[in-house]
Amino acid sequence: MPPMRPVDVAERREASPETREPVFEIQGLTARYGTNVAIKDVNLEISRNLITAVIGPSGCGKSTFIRCLNRMNDEIPSFDHDGQILYHGIDLYGDGVDSVEVRRRIGMVFQKPNPFPKTIYDNVAWAPRVLGLKQGLDERVEQALRGAALWDEVKDRLKKSALSLSGGQQQRLCIARAIAIEPEVLLLDEPASALDPIATASIEELMHSLKEDYTLVIVTHNMQQAARVADRTAFFSLDVDESGARAGVLVEYDETTKIFTAPSDKRTEDYVTGRFG
């Protein structure tokens, strides 16, 4: 057995959470589809260069919440909301705010890998090209693929179809595609739930390195994944009010370690210990 590597304690850099600036300030957010209330009165702050996980049982509004952050819910005609989402102080849903501009800065990776039926190169290059970032396209593509830990695997077959990649590689391609336009935030909606365990592990490792350059928000139904990956964790649950109406609410939001060692709310503890329901 090789001798243990000495690790210098002093080298661990970790800014205390209080000094990080918030990227999102969500205030009193209530989201509805028609008369159905999906989430009710959510308040939380998401900080820079951290991984924030959103966990909770099915139907508690996790996906609705994260899709509010890049206005993807606009695509659903019956969607409506109260409250504010401030992005660096600007209300995302304010007058004159263009949803296309929002999505340029706040990118999203989806549950099932969905590469375009184009070559690997074109998958990454298409959006920058279309958005007018035509300079240095080759470098941009390489940077993005490196950032997604995919470059070494595909650098010799950039002109092959993206559909020839494995599931885990396709998902990393989708991540490369998202970071090619240099967003500030990456939203990941259950990014590994369609992948096998090894591909999942590679995505989780990738997230650790991504958080140096981006702010990540991840929705996951796998709370162990949240425990492994996230710096902060938000636990959503279903609340049933007097009239029997169900809505998702934010129960607890704290450092991940605290959520999984000594949560403040009993509902949180019931969920993470698996005694829920």
Place this chain on the structure above:
Amino acid sequence: MSAVEPALTLRGDARVRRRRIVNRLAESAATIAALAALAVLGIVIFSVAKRGGGELSWGFLTEDLPTFGQTGGGIAPLIVGSAILVGIATAIALPLGVLTALFLSEFAPRRLSAAIQLTIDLMNGLPSVIIGIFVFGLLVYGHTQSGYAGGFALSIVMLPLIARSTQEVLRLVPRAQREAALALGVSRWRIVVGIVLPSALGGILTGTVLAIARAAGETAPLLFTTSIFVNQITSDVRHAMPNIPVQIFIWSESPDPEDHKRAWASAFVLIMFVLVTSLLARLALARTRRKLSR
């Protein structure tokens, strides 16, 4: 296991035997019905081929129409004329049909989309003779017959077909890809041009070919708009253009048995064209479907 219960066997009893007989009867009935449908098609093709195949020759396809009483001659002007008419119709119906389908699929709000969809379905069901009369009243009455009018009439036949098949292919483009493109901060139109259309192109093409095959054989609209024409190849669209279906009708009314033979031969040419293009188009469409659903 108690000794009173019968041992479990997987063989059938009377109920199972009855089920098997009913199964076989139903299968046979379905097979016979399918064969009957095929038989009808077969009989049509066979009788046209029998009566018209004899007239068929290279000269038939390339020479001008015979003047009254002459033997020989060919249907070259008809082929050219039909091609030009269908060409005009495609030039009108293809862009309009694709744009309509795009609008319905990507941009229309729910209520408007339902209304437009209904309109297209109704257009599809319009009797071709009504189309003919309508275009007659619009473009021919008070003026002359023309290739424009004929082409326009055919485009009304083609439009709903192209729109429908385009819609079907657009639906096959996975929603996930549109979502991914949206999440990249790309505007709607760019998504259509860059992601949706390229995937759907193959299907749009084959849908157009199918519409062409259909339009090539439509007679009623052309009867009203381009039925009094000369016997030579002409590309002057401002006048009535010779075309296959109307000429078949004219020849079939003629007292001259030679004309009847020519009618059968032209019908054979027409049916072959329709069959071959329809078959190729459907094969290509199946390939597109498989590619998109991978």
Place this chain on the structure above:
Amino acid sequence: MRVTFQEELDQLEANLQEEGALVLRVLRGALNALAQRDVELADEVISFDDDVDRLYVQIQQEIESLLARQTPVAIDLRLVLALLHVNLHLERMADYSVTIAKLTKLVADVEGDPALLQSLQEMGERAEEMIRVALDSLANRDLQAAESLVDLDELIDRSNRRFVERVVEIVAEPGLREWVLRMVLVSRTLERIGDHAVDIGEQVAYLLTAEFREFTDASHPENA
């Protein structure tokens, strides 16, 4: 894969070895204070224990956090559990060193018996050696070294027997009775330190063999 997790494990072990180094210093300080009847040094030793305690609590919390977040299994789990126990043993050893320092202070004014003090120093050196061997066996994943701790413990027992013989000789001398009593406690404490070192060796063996067994059982000495 799981580079971050591996780094966390390495960090945890490094912290533990650091605690081990502190414990050795505390023990050496207590032994020196005893030999030189140095009350100031004894006080330093007592306050130095706070550093050990702080590290103990920190490691405890790190283990709790790691277990909750990373759900280690197999060898990783055994490692974390072993580190948890070693952490406790190290903290106890530091506390025992403080006990020695306190006892030193209580009878600092008495010159005592050189032969007895010599025995105690020998026992102390044996204990130091055992701590070193234990920590190294963990660092190098060395099963043989871990198991050798039993034999080293035997050496402390021999020193202790010589100690007891000497005590019997001089216990009757007036003026020395309280001193001798305190020194008996010191020798007991040093023996306990040795026992904890053996326990660390048992944890290392558990880590490497996935089986936990006691190296020596007081009621079944033949199982050693």
